[in-house]
Amino acid sequence: MSIHLSFKSYSLPFIAAWQSAHERQWQRAGWLVRIAAAGDCGYGDAAPLPAAGTEAPAATVSRLHHWQQRVGQLSAVADDLTAIYAALAELAAAVPSAAPAADCAVETALLDLCAKLRGWPLRGWLSAQAVEIQCIPVNAALGAVSKQTAAAVTASAALGFRVFKLKVGIAPLADELRWLHTVAAALPSDGQLRLDANQAWDVDTAQQAIRALQQADLPIESLEEPLAQPTDAALVALQQQCDFALALDESLARRDWWTAPLTVPVRRVVLKPSALGGLRPTLALAEAALAGGVEVVVTSVLESAAGIWATAQVAAAIIAEQSVLNQTVMPRTLAQGLATSDWLARDLGAAPLVRAGYLHLNDAPGSGFVPHPT
Template identity: 45%
Template sequence: MTLRIINCQLIGYRLPLRMAWASARGEWRQRRGWLLQLQTAADVGIGDCAPLPVAGTESIEAAQRALLTIQARAVGHDAATLLDVLEPELTATPATRWALECALLDLLSRQRGLTLRHFLVPTAPDVVPVNAMLGALAAVTPLAIHSAVAAGFTVLKIKVGLNAPLTELAQLRALARLLPTGVSLRLDANGAWDIATAQRMLDGLADLPIEALEEPLRQPDVASWTALQQRVTFPLARDESLHIPVAQFPRRIVLKPAAIGGLRRTLALAQQAQAAGCEVVMTSVIDSAAGLWATAQLAAASASPIPHGLATAAWLATDVGIAPQPLRGQLQLPMTPGSGFSPTIT
């Protein structure tokens, strides 16, 4: 059955954050983007385009141009083939391509009466484990630690690499003393350190309950990465540096589907990594509810048991719809067809 697109609507938004989001790659206080809404005679599919260049996407201006191209050309095309038709226009705009594919697969999964995760992988689980996102180390308080633990999270993610290494090590040691058995810290340096600093930090972290450390090196290369990984038992994870070719997967990769450019691309990379023995984590960059629902469905399709970075909705002061809410450190995904997202803005 052909799913003919009869309307394409762009709904812009600016979502303020409850507090500044800070990392070694910069700081921001709002998320700006568009809902891409594709309509057929029977249904509506929605994708989220919220570019963030520091995370590896195109600029907001490039995304807007690409979205206007989609809007000008989408009507009249079959939802099953539209991505192929527009592919040449989207090679340099991964966040826009992600939004288009999400909208199309939302439509196609609804047509089949399937959740998005089961449309992608029929055996996908219905529950996704997630980590707490506590923000920059300097702002993390004992109350934040106690609240996250009380909420059932077993992995607490913290941004590091924003202050002097000795200061951060002292802060991490103080926070680690607050953790009950079975709860650990996931750290993200966002490429803040040179090799010497990274070595000192890893040596200082060796006896702490660290679940993983993401992107320790400012300029990663195979030899430096291998040497660092040999210093610690916990995994070092690649995220922003995934574009740098390597001979083999590291112990863990962190995938941002908006930077990779789509659901199926990201799922294929996850499956390839898992087949090679590499752990996989899906993560958002303070996405709106629309993006968060699609990424949660994708995380379920990956079947990765590692807690994913998807408990971020509370960072937004307002949103475009109801976001998936963690309970006891998990997202329970619905059985309704599609991504699970319903907009509250028009």
């Protein structure tokens, strides 16, 4: 027997341009990684997006070639399961990886395979309590605030979403504040806005934005990455001015998570497995954050269904650990940023179902991803 790792490039068009302060894109490109062994196979999504903290695509490919060769070497000298565990150990030892999107894909494919061989859903492999978690609250990913209409927000609310995420920091602040008022007026009474500035603002602009949002009493749930220069001192000061949570996202990749004790200058972290090198590093970081009283939200990097299934599995594991860890401190589960599959005009397989503001997992062995026949 032997283990075989293969990967195939994909390019999936968006239904409309995806825009953030970092980028404007019409399609999503990556590689579907497949690892076959012991009569079954697992899948992972290598979906680099440097703006989200991953390596560039060229580094993803060369890293996938490395793992292809390495998995072949390991399987030449050991039985399949031993070689799979050895590869998983090498991936864990590689954190923090210079090619986290590639490592995430290979780790995901190995875990998907292990879980299938065992007959477990992948989240059960990550955390025993997680098997019970079937439904994950998710936010609507609406895109740039400039592109919103009251009708679009009403339609999204009718689908059952209660947290509506908007990209800001793209147009002048005064314009965006005006648009935010229009969106807020269309929200259901229990609706909230999650904003993401993707590091667009200097300290002055961020302060001005926060002051305006609070004075207008807009229902802001959180604000991701307000600062171009996210120093601890500036973030601590900004968080003190805010009634809502500030969150770190893409700037996390540049912090020293792995050797120093975890300190976070804001109330929340946004975790993306593709930027962190895999599902297990994401879970480890989430556990450290939760233990320190920091809120955790898992989000996609607009990856294909192969990635979304796996990212949802680790989100379920984190939610399970969270309810065990501190039921009283965090009674409500935050909406996770996993409802992004509708941005893709086509996909590599069926994405998890999103209904009434919840993403639904099932009990199928592995991640739940099944590729469309090609």
